[in-house]
Amino acid sequence: MSNTGRVDFLYLDEPSMIKAGVKDMHACMDVIEECYHLLGNGDYVMGGKNHDSHGVKIVFPKTSPFPNMPLEGPDRRFMAMVAYVGGRFNVAGEKWYGSNTANKQKNLPRSILMVMLNDADTGAPIALMSGNLISGMRTGAVPGVAARYLARKDAKVCGLIGSGPINRSCFMSIVDALPELEEVKIFDVFPEYAEKMAAWILETYPQIKKAYPVDSTEAAVRDADIVNSATSGKNLPYINGDWIKKGALISLPAGIEMDQDFLLRKDIRKIIDNWGMYEAWSEELPYPWHDSIELVGAYYLDWIKEGAMTRDEITNLGEIVNGKVPGRQSDDEIIIFGQGGLPIYDVAWGKQIYDNAVKMGLGIKLNLWEEADMH
Numbered sequence: 001m002s003n004t005g006r007v008d009f010l011y012l013d014e015p016s017m018i019k020a021g022v023k024d025m026h027a028c029m030d031v032i033e034e035c036y037h038l039l040g041n042g043d044y045v046m047g048g049k050n051h052d053s054h055g056v057k058i059v060f061p062k063t064s065p066f067p068n069m070p071l072e073g074p075d076r077r078f079m080a081m082v083a084y085v086g087g088r089f090n091v092a093g094e095k096w097y098g099s100n101t102a103n104k105q106k107n108l109p110r111s112i113l114m115v116m117l118n119d120a121d122t123g124a125p126i127a128l129m130s131g132n133l134i135s136g137m138r139t140g141a142v143p144g145v146a147a148r149y150l151a152r153k154d155a156k157v158c159g160l161i162g163s164g165p166i167n168r169s170c171f172m173s174i175v176d177a178l179p180e181l182e183e184v185k186i187f188d189v190f191p192e193y194a195e196k197m198a199a200w201i202l203e204t205y206p207q208i209k210k211a212y213p214v215d216s217t218e219a220a221v222r223d224a225d226i227v228n229s230a231t232s233g234k235n236l237p238y239i240n241g242d243w244i245k246k247g248a249l250i251s252l253p254a255g256i257e258m259d260q261d262f263l264l265r266k267d268i269r270k271i272i273d274n275w276g277m278y279e280a281w282s283e284e285l286p287y288p289w290h291d292s293i294e295l296v297g298a299y300y301l302d303w304i305k306e307g308a309m310t311r312d313e314i315t316n317l318g319e320i321v322n323g324k325v326p327g328r329q330s331d332d333e334i335i336i337f338g339q340g341g342l343p344i345y346d347v348a349w350g351k352q353i354y355d356n357a358v359k360m361g362l363g364i365k366l367n368l369w370e371e372a373d374m375h
Helices: 013-018 025-039 100-106 132-150 165-177 191-204 219-220 273-283 297-303 316-323 343-360
Strands: 007-012 044-046 057-061 076-087 093-097 111-119 125-130 157-161 181-186 208-211 228-229 249-252 269-271 314-316 334-338 364-369
Touching: 013 125, 013 132, 013 343, 025 044, 025 132, 025 165, 025 316, 025 343, 044 364, 057 316, 076 132, 093 132, 093 343, 111 343, 125 132, 125 181, 125 334, 125 343, 132 165, 132 316, 132 334, 132 343, 157 165, 157 219, 165 191, 165 228, 181 191, 181 219, 181 269, 191 208, 228 364, 269 343, 273 297, 314 316
Parallel strands: 007 125, 157 181, 157 228, 181 208, 228 249, 249 334, 269 314, 269 334
Antiparallel strands: 007 364, 044 076, 057 076, 076 093, 093 111, 111 125
16 A cells, blocks of 8 residues: 555465465464463454454354245354554454355365455555465464463373364374474274374374274373364264373363363363453353354353352463463473464464565555545
């Protein structure tokens, strides 16, 4: 944008995004770590009246008198996730997506995403870009950033629950953060998918000595130094606290079932990505919140309302990244890290890729107008 009133913006398709580094997990982790610095200092704004909303979602009705209206179905929704990110990013933006499990029958991914960046002062568009890889990488980067602060440095065994693309990107960050990792156990309700992921891990990461499928969630969790659960589907995975090894980090970027008695233990450390987002959900959705949100943080919302626990038992990761609260405090400490997905991740990682693309001369410059029609 220039001071002549002309507005141009950059369009970046997926091949351009890849050339600009969107699949660079280490760089993505560094950007997400920056996001936690900004979260911890309050230099961000998301939607909603508390400035911490996950986003606005359209869920279709089960029936409709209108013949063209889509109907409710598995993962069928539209969503806008908006944010301003401060610091060196200083940009506003949104991730916008539609999702429908039936897309697979059309040879399309379940979710189709776009990211828009805007000048934080004028609102003028800066970039419109393919968002699927931004979203997958930023989701995957979070467990690795957490591992930098919360996992045992000598962690050797990783348990994975689910072997879809999200857990694949999560593992990319975990193995980056934990260089002594050498064994990976994978459980999936479809064993052939777990076998494929094990083969990919062994081929991609020569430092991993063993990667193999296991036949239960319990087998994936027992004796693991770090566990990451990322599944989709009607049935949530269940983790029994008795299976968890002393000193383990349990990373939960997706829906989960766990026992209240275990999670309420005072020696179980409860870390969350951004508690303000859960408070926003508590205003936007009906209680009990775990029925609709399914994340471990929604359990905490329910139990705080019921008087079973208090807010001061929960720590934001940003407080740890900024040194306001200590991270791992002992080799035996069990840490549960709950994640819900923040739009600031998409905007910050999108801005980094946009900056890379500009330096590399990538993308297609589009004109919005030569001069705005003010009449």
